[in-house]
Amino acid sequence: MPNAKNDTPEPQTPPTPQNPRFQQTGQTLPGEALNQAQRRAVGELLRVSPVADDLALRFQRAGHTLALVGGSVRDALLGRLGQDLDFTTDARPQEILSLVRGWADAVWEVGIAFGTIGCRKGDFQIEVTTYRSEAYDRTSRKPEVSYGDVIEEDLVRRDFTVNAMAVALPQKEFIDPHHGLDDLAARILRTPGTPEQSFSDDPLRMMRAARFAAQLDFEVAPEVVAAMTAMAGRIEIVSAERTRDELSKLILGDRPRKGLTLLVETGLADHVLPELPALRLERDEHHRHKDVYEHSLTVLEQAIDLEDDGPDLVLRLAALLHDIGKPRTRRFEKDGRVSFHHHEVVGAKMTKARMVKLKYPTDLIKDVSRLVELHLRFHGYGTGEWTDSAVRRYVRDAGPLLERLHKLTRSDCTTRNKRKANALSRAYDGLEARIAQLQQQEELDAIRPDLDGNAIMEILDVPPGPVVGRAYAHLLELRLEHGPMERDAAVAALKEWWAAQNAQA
Structure with a gap:
């Protein structure tokens, strides 16, 4: 050279x-x-x-x-x-x-x-x-x-x-x-020919522009942005699988906010992930609430900061989508507040529906939508008044997603009020400490009844069937409510339940 x-x-x-x-x-x-x-x-x-x-x-x-x-x-x-x-x-x-x-x-x-x-x-x-x-x-x-x-x-x-x-x-x-x-x-993205011709040849290149902006921290040339905006609807002819793969690569990039912002500003997100621009809720001086769109992008960035072993697509998608139920659940209260009751339940359903359309794998859809559904659960913890039973249920409901739920919950605090942020952090520290203590005492990672299905069938002298399932569920509730039981106590509880069932029959 x-x-x-x-x-x-x-x-x-x-x-x-x-x-x-x-x-x-x-x-x-x-x-x-x-x-x-x-x-x-x-x-x-x-x-x-x-x-x-x-x-x-x-x-x-x-x-x-x-x-x-x-x-x-x-x-x-x-x-x-x-x-x-x-x-x-x-x-x-x-x-x-x-x-x-x-x-x-x-x-x-x-x-x-x-x-x-x-x-x-x-x-x-x-x-x-x-x-x-x-x-x-x-x-x-x-x-x-x-x-x-x-x-x-x-x-x-x-x-x-x-x-x-x-x-x-x-x-x-x-x-x-x-x-x-x-x-x-110069760290800039341009097309070899005109961007209009390039995106006409393959509309997925518009998604790639956003993906490379996120992966490489490059700027996108103004003429490329203009073409993306004018041709955004052309992305509709690209298969869901190809679109999904580009979106995942973007979200797994070093700076996903940059790529996601570009998708929203050019209108591509309206076709690929419309729930994201929908978070830009109209605000007025009488009904104040945080900017849900900016909040979601900040939660994503804070979740990334908590990753231990490289980019985690499940955690990042859950962080990005955790509040997508808010637009559908927004209510203006008489006292001037804005509420979003049950937005986590609605958001979980919306997350599942969007990920199905993008043809994500079933297990990934299940994990992300479950995290969205659980992301508010901690806020019932208050100042630590949960019973051991409530802590056990929290762990059980999170299952293998517990560590991700920890990270998502911590990331969801974006308040500028340092006193409030510190209080939330201390409260979650306390919850994690209680979980660790119970895990050591009771093996919470594998919560199950004190009697398995075989023991239930032997004690009740019943064949496999619905009865065994109902008995198992009853014993699991006892396990969650009271912690581990000795075998004799578990057998006695099972027989007491069975007698009540027969009496009702």
Whole structure:
């Protein structure tokens, strides 16, 4: 690559894995930003060269080109390239398949209809895609794929300039016809062609703009925002699965507020997650309440701060959606207050309905909607007057979601009143301490009756059936109310219940 400080080219020594050299096409920013990007990219390419160059030589011997492309090049320049490598080639899918078979440790053809062959080599997950373009017609949810013959045709049809860079292998030629490196250094998202044409080709790119803003903390160019706003309704033709995946990646980004705000401001959220902009409730001087929309975004950020083991989609979705029942339950009281009675119950149902439409997995829907339903439960705790029975029920109702419920409840405090915030924090500290104490004493994590189903059938001399279920539920209520019982006491309680049942019959 030309020296960033003057026009004198570097000595033209042959590029090798030990001495990678970029021969760059297109303009770049001079100065320290470019130097840092160069150094990062060189280091990352050195790391992947043994695999990338080996694969490139296979394609070269077969008369084909191969280039590292898109997000892989972008992440290399940012110093964050992982184990997933994306390549593009002039070889057609069946030719790619024949070239990677026998070289890769595993090969899959899931994306072959779209020109993509996936494989694994050592620790690297690799995708090789034929030069292509994707376009939607006005009614189709699936892209129409056509193949190209030169890499420039492929790059111009990519979503953003920072993803329209390539490194031709094995010679290490840096290809940047749309000045992606300039935009990378400026941390801005632009499209290679007009944004209108790009979003017409694939409307999901509008979601990707918001996702990359959240993941990379990039700004979105004004003309791109304008096109997103004008074309927001076009997202309707994209399948729910593809939309869901982009939304999840956005929410799991480092700065989801930035991406979510962009979705709301451009109108995309009206089509993808309409419950979010609906939180911007009209306010007036007579009926004051907190800004539910801003509150929800703040709760999301505070929940992220409490994550222990990386991004947690269940917790983040619950934090974002916990108050979506408020618009439907808002009531203006006579004393000037605003109430949202049972908004947690309504919100849980709304959460489930929206996630079903987005085709999230059943278990994920169940967990997120349950957290939304439970997020107000703590506020009945007051200053610690809950009985042990109430604490046991809190733990039992949360089940495996207890730790997430702790985080969600703590995150839900966004008051600027420090005295109130500290009081809530101390109260929850107290609840957690009581839970820990009871867990140590009673094994709360596995609350169950003191007699299991087999013991119930033996003691009552009844076969499997509804009676056993009702007896089990009765014993569980006793366990929650009074704590563990000795076996003799449990047997006596069961027989007493059974006698009452027979007397009623």
